Ligand SMILES: O=c1ccn([C@@H]2O[C@H](COP(=O)(O)OP(=O)(O)O[C@H]3O[C@H](CO)[C@@H](O)[C@H](O)[C@H]3O)[C@@H](O)[C@H]2O)c(=O)[nH]1
């Protein structure tokens with residue numbers, strides 16, 4: 001009886017889904033035209049990476065994701081990367097400090113040899129051998145691989161130990177914050193700007209500017225509910241509005257590195273489309289997974305979801321919001337309706353950055369990441385997110 005009901009339900013489900021799958025839309029971008037028209041008028045992009053549990057989400061994995069988004073092929077002065085650490089862990093902070101130093105070598109290397117993917121761990125594991133045809137690359141690859149492995153060893157040793165040594169703690173003022181942290185669920189907000197992209201000294205080894213890099217651990221108190229990732233996203237939206245206020249926000253989970261350095265430009269082809277751009281609230285990238293099954297039976301992705309269901313939904317008002325890998329307009333997340341006038345405003349807003357010094361910004365942002373601030377504004381409702389529509393690619 002139960003089985004027959006289940007069969008009946010799945011038949012009905014299959015029948016309904018066919019309507020959605022009837023007329024899928026596949027979209028293509030023309031990034032060369034985007035560059036020709038807008039290269040100097042690109043918007044600021046804020047990228048949020050979320051992590052919560054240093055034991056399940058090891059700091060070395062987290063910083064690989066951070067490095068993959070820092071290395072986007074996009075003007076670095078217009079990129080600002082935020083790591084939200086709901087674990088409130090100094091181990092994650094230490095790993096991010098290491099990543100901020102390593103990025104000075106990694107970003108020029110990626111740029112020079114156009115390497116993909118730009119997560120160092122993924123790059124070194126998918127390209128185990130250097131390219132013999134280019135001796136310069138082979139040499140540089142050897143040295144950058146060595147410095148990556150040294151960094152990885154330092155981070156993993158510290159993670160295994162479970163605490164940051166006294167020598168390391170002296171390397172950055174940010175570690176002093178942990179003098180006041182009692183537990184993961186009971187601590188003040190911590191905001192540390194590790195790279196301030198506005199400064200002249202924020203450059204890589206080739207003298208090119210680096211993206212801004214911010215560590216955030218919002219306040220946690222036992223009497224306040226923290227609302228998991230949605231709570232973290234709320235804090236990130238507030239804190240980033242003070243520091244960089246990028247018009248476009250990308251969110252990635254810490255275990256989902258970006259496997260394409262052109263993703264920002266792909267998303268902008270939709271947002272900056274002169275005719276239809278203002279109708280688009282978000283651009284959702286389909287996720288791929290590396291380790292779903294032994295021997296990777298399904299070719300690293302959910303094929304039906306990515307190749308049939310999402311393009312099908314696109315033809316019916318827009319794909320659903322999946323979470324990681326989604327670009328949003330900031331204004332859409334803040335509940336504003338987007339119109340053609342906003343598009344014109346946006347063009348005027350592209351050169352706006354905070355004027356306060358990094359330490360003043362840190363102090364201001366701590367207030368924005370506090371529990372009482374979250375409480376008075378309420379939480380970002382998932383229902384709001386699902387109302388927004390936009391195309392997938
Ligand atoms: O209190 C919390 C709990 C989780 N997270 C982060 O949120 C992300 C997602 O949480 P997780 O428990 O890993 O959820 P998953 O089921 O693995 O992820 C699915 O659900 C997420 C939340 O809707 C989407 O972002 C993902 O794309 C989707 O794969 C991770 O980066 C976590 O670090 C926080 O920041 N704070």
Ligand SMILES: [Mn+2]
Nearest residue numbers: 253254255256
């Ligand atoms: Mn996850």
